[in-house]
Structure formats: structure tokens, C-alpha cells
Amino acid sequence: MTTHTSTSTSTTATATRQAGNAGGITHSKDTAPDTGRPWADLARQPKQQAQRYAQTTLTPPVDVVEDSRGITLYADLPGVPKDNLKLQVEADTLTIEAEAALSVPEGLQSSHTEVGLARFHRVFTLSKELDTENVSAELTQGVLTLRIPKAAHAQPRRIKISGG
DSSP states (O other), X not given: OXXXXXXXXXXXXXXXXXXXXXXXXXXXXXXXXXXXXXXHHHHHOHHHHHHHHHTXXXXXXXXXXXXXXXXXXXXXXXXXXXXGEEEEEETTEEEEEEEOOOOOOTTOOOSOOSOSSOEEEEEEEOOTTBOGGXXXXXXXXXXXEEEEEBOGGGSOOOOOOOOO
């Protein structure tokens, strides 16, 4: 039997692997190792925790679907209201910047916050075949849908045949 122990300020986990068994992970009570009290170090330093994560940016997961008329980009931006979303196309570069509005409900107080203000940032290089003048965007239930059509010169077209 092999035992591996991993300790952090928020959790202590022990993983046990037995011969012929996939093993498992057991979690002890979340405690601050230096005090033995739940979340003690975090409760003492909420400003430092907030500052630690204030400059962090997250890369939103994105799906891109291409069809004969252009591309559709789907980006997951949970908690982002429309007012906190900035989309910019400059030359062949598309930039997505957003901030989630994660607020604590009235009358409650957060005892631990790892992502107090989630900032999202993603940059894409666009093909010259795309028409960046006609981009459309919609934000619904935390999912940004961007539609970028192909430029006229890149659209498939039927060629008329003349003669007899």
C-alpha cells in the first residue's frame, strides 16, 4: 500500500492506492494547518486574498464552428453582464475582455473568496477571408455568441455557364 499526502491551506487530502485497487481520495476537514481552525488564515487576511486574485485573468473556453457563410464563436463567460463585456476588432485581431459581477447576496458575508472579481481575456487572429465589418454578438445566460461572416470574395458562388 502506497500513501501520498498533499497539504494546502484550504484542504488536506490523503490518497491511498492499494495493490489491485484503484484507491481513493479522502478529504479531512478544511482547516488552516497552523491553527487547526477552519479557514482561520483566510478569515484573518481577506484583503490580501482579494488583492492576490484581483489581477488574475481567466481564459474563457471557446468553441468555433465554421460553415460556408462564416464562423460562429461560442465563449463561456459565466457571471458577466452585457455592460462588463468589451469586444474589439482591430485589423485581423479580435479581443474579448470581460468582468464577472460576482456579488455576495445582501445580508451575507463571504468567509473565503478565491475569485472576487473574475476577469476574462482572450485574443484571436482572424483570417483575411472574414468580414470584420459585419460581426454580430449576443450574450445569453453566460454564453457569448459571435457571428463573423465570410467576406464577399471568400463566399462560395455559382458560376454561370454560357454557350450552347
